Amino acid sequence: MAGTRRIITTPEDAQKMALDTAHWYILGRTRSAFERFKDGLKTLGIYSAMVENKELFLDVMCHHDSPMMAENIKEAFQPSLHPPGSNRRSTENLLLCLWENFIFEAMDDESDVSLERILFFATGVKSIPPAWSEAQSMSSVPA
Template identity: 40%
Template structure:
């Protein structure tokens, strides 16, 4: 009770007083639903498209052998995200996000996930499923 209510009560009252100065508090009270998206977090569904936009893909130099291999793997990554979204059961998209940001296989200083450079989607999928299914990362259960 202290942490959630009493400790922040003073700051909350100052916030409300600030909103009163320009009449914003009254407007909020009159139209609470129009202000809700600005003041309250609304959880959104994690989709393959959202996951794809969460990751910025860095490729090697144009013309290099490694770049050609990486360009083959990028569609594998996107197909894998879509497959995970479409299937029932583990792994889930949230598992991939947690893996990429909290696993020892990822660079946790910059949240970098290095994808396996494989020639076929089946090999890529098998490798990703194995990695996601066999890591707990930083003591997660």
């Protein structure tokens, strides 16, 4: 499928075939999907903006491995609370305190639960996505 068929007579031939196959597997196989993605970005002018302002789109389009912090989890789950002074708000405040204690205990190395496992259980993702900002956080999660 990769079009790298050739007669191998030397170790260099084998290495060349392996490199060609890897190149096809990584780049050639996904080329049409990448081109369709670029065409979609071009329809609204986003592609040209990305090319002109690469540094601005880097955080949005590329994953950066960073250690999970309790603040990340707290920012990801911003509940909508009832007005202060209401009966429900006092219960919500108690639950928020328990939630924060649970998150900070999960940071402990001796804990069976990790922040990554909490995020995966609640959202299905193992790390915070690049485009996940406070504006895009899960504010609809009930308290």
